[in-house]
Amino acid sequence: MKTYMRPMTGWWKRNPFYLWYMLREASCVVITLYALIMLVGLARLAEGEVRYEDWLERLSRPWAVAFHVLAFVLVAYHSWTWFRIMPKTLPRIPIPDAAIVAAGVGAIGVCSALLWWVT
Amino acid sequence: MKRSNKPIFWSLFGAGGMLSALIGPMLIFITGIAVPTGLMSRETMGYERMLALARNGFGKLAIFTLITLFLFHGLHRMYHSLHDLGVHVGPGLKGAFHGFAALGGLAAALLLILGF
Numbered sequence: 001m002k003t004y005m006r007p008m009t010g011w012w013k014r015n016p017f018y019l020w021y022m023l024r025e026a027s028c029v030v031i032t033l034y035a036l037i038m039l040v041g042l043a044r045l046a047e048g049e050v051r052y053e054d055w056l057e058r059l060s061r062p063w064a065v066a067f068h069v070l071a072f073v074l075v076a077y078h079s080w081t082w083f084r085i086m087p088k089t090l091p092r093i094p095i096p097d098a099a100i101v102a103a104g105v106g107a108i109g110v111c112s113a114l115l116w117w118v119t
Numbered sequence: 120m121k122r123s124n125k126p127i128f129w130s131l132f133g134a135g136g137m138l139s140a141l142i143g144p145m146l147i148f149i150t151g152i153a154v155p156t157g158l159m160s161r162e163t164m165g166y167e168r169m170l171a172l173a174r175n176g177f178g179k180l181a182i183f184t185l186i187t188l189f190l191f192h193g194l195h196r197m198y199h200s201l202h203d204l205g206v207h208v209g210p211g212l213k214g215a216f217h218g219f220a221a222l223g224g225l226a227a228a229l230l231l232i233l234g235f
Contacts, residue, residue, distance in 0.1 A: 071151065
């Protein structure tokens with residue numbers, strides 16, 4: 001028996017709210033690709049200096065930099081939404097929503113500064 | 120009743136989401152933009168330096184955690200986004216996405232243990 005299936009094409013283009021949702025979901029593609037680029041880098045590192053330097057050199061090609069700029073924008077948006085919805089994803093706690101979001105954004109800042117400092 | 124495996128995958132998704140939210144943007148900026156364009160010294164990601172990181176116990180743990188959690192986060196979300204795009208997902212596709220993430224994590228672990 002064939003039942004009715006609601007068509008799903010293009011629904012997310014109909015409302016800006018859905019468009020932002022899909023943009024956030026798109027961050028998963030660049031996060032996956034970034035992890036794979038790092039995995040390849042690890043393999044090149046294990047293969048020796050020549051192979052590793054070749055990998056590093058490829059990262060500076062225009063398309064690679066363009067990918068990382070796109071990845072940076074999408075992942076930064078993911079970061080912001082991750083903490084913006086935190087009051088809803090956390091169990092109910094007696095802390096105001098705004099304070100939870102502010103703490104999250106502060107944590108992004110602290111972790112970014114730490115990472116910058118150790119590199 | 121059969122136990123659901125959902126909490127396991129959701130935890131991995133959540134941990135990867137948290138890690139990428141906290142350090143993702145800065146990490147991508149350093150490794151993908153600043154060092155390749157020369158904004159930061161190339162030595163930041165120089166061979167000797169990265170080799171030392173991969174040989175260090177804490178470095179190994181950091182690299183493994185980063186690759187595995189980013190993969191689980193990304194692929195888990197991708198699997199659920201397929202539904203939003205109208206692709207009818209079943210256990211087969213779910214296994215494929217989580218399996219791919221697990222394979223990537225396994226590859227990272229083997230490289231870190233045997234490669235350095």
